[in-house]
Amino acid sequence: MTHKGRIVSAVALTTLTLGLTACNDGEDAASAQDSPSASAPASSDPGSKSPSADPSDDAAAPAGGDVAAPGTKFKIGDRAVLPFKYGTGKKGTVAVTVTAIEKGAEADMAAFGDKAKGMTPYYIRMKVENVGGTDLSYASLRLRGKLEGGGPTGVILVGDLPGKCDSETAPRDFTTKGASYETCSLSATKTDPIAVASFEEGDAYSDSPVLWTS
Numbered sequence: 001m002t003h004k005g006r007i008v009s010a011v012a013l014t015t016l017t018l019g020l021t022a023c024n025d026g027e028d029a030a031s032a033q034d035s036p037s038a039s040a041p042a043s044s045d046p047g048s049k050s051p052s053a054d055p056s057d058d059a060a061a062p063a064g065g066d067v068a069a070p071g072t073k074f075k076i077g078d079r080a081v082l083p084f085k086y087g088t089g090k091k092g093t094v095a096v097t098v099t100a101i102e103k104g105a106e107a108d109m110a111a112f113g114d115k116a117k118g119m120t121p122y123y124i125r126m127k128v129e130n131v132g133g134t135d136l137s138y139a140s141l142r143l144r145g146k147l148e149g150g151g152p153t154g155v156i157l158v159g160d161l162p163g164k165c166d167s168e169t170a171p172r173d174f175t176t177k178g179a180s181y182e183t184c185s186l187s188a189t190k191t192d193p194i195a196v197a198s199f200e201e202g203d204a205y206s207d208s209p210v211l212w213t214s
Contacts, residue, residue: 018080067093068184071095076101079212081131084141084201092134094141098181098197098212100125101145108164119155122194123165124185130170133177140169143212145187146196150211160186 068080076098085091104121112119123144130136145153160167168183187194200209 008057008162028154060140068210070090070210072210074098075211076197076212076214078212079129080199080212081145082210083137084136085202086139087137090134090136090139092136092137095129095133096141096143097127097129097132098124098143099127100199101194101197101214102214103193104161104164108161110194111161116188117206118188118190119188120193121157121186121188122195124187125165125182126185126197127180127182129173130177133175135175136170137164137172137174137176138169140167141183142167142196142201143185143199144209145189145194146198146211147189148195148213150196150198150209151192153187153194153214154191155188157186157188160184 007126024155055059066081067083070073072080074080079095079097081093081095083091084094100123102123102125104123106118106120108121109116109119122145124145126143128141144156147153165184167185168181169177173179174181185197195214197212198209200206
């Protein structure tokens, strides 16, 4: 199942149409004073109303390797075990393998409207495994794209481009050790290419994210 899509601008606090919201992102503001905000067609998928993921250090103990410390750097294709918390009732340990960071075409952003002109999308493809064996059904996990060296892109995209980059939630049977699914996080830039995927959810990782690079 997929999520509604939206672009979050680093410029101003704005409420967009179609029930989608943009918000100020302090980290990116310094390098993105001209970043646009725009909206994409909303999905009718009821799963898109699920709460956002909020990983936490007090998640269940890992069952598939040591948890990656904040600041750890991986190569694309490497598997990272991470603490994971979703909403208020679900937490556990997952393993994330970034399989590709693919460059899209500017034309792919047409669904977001004129304000997305000049933006190049990138598709962060990943496999997510349940290594703790806890019930994480219908949870979702997102990675953020960064420029080479880990710098911010200036634009945060939340959602997907159907057929190009589908942001999937965990299936109903994502409740046992070894269960897995594949998903995609959408990112974009108006400047340099995106070359890094970043996990930065939860207090420990927000200041020192786990990174995947080519």
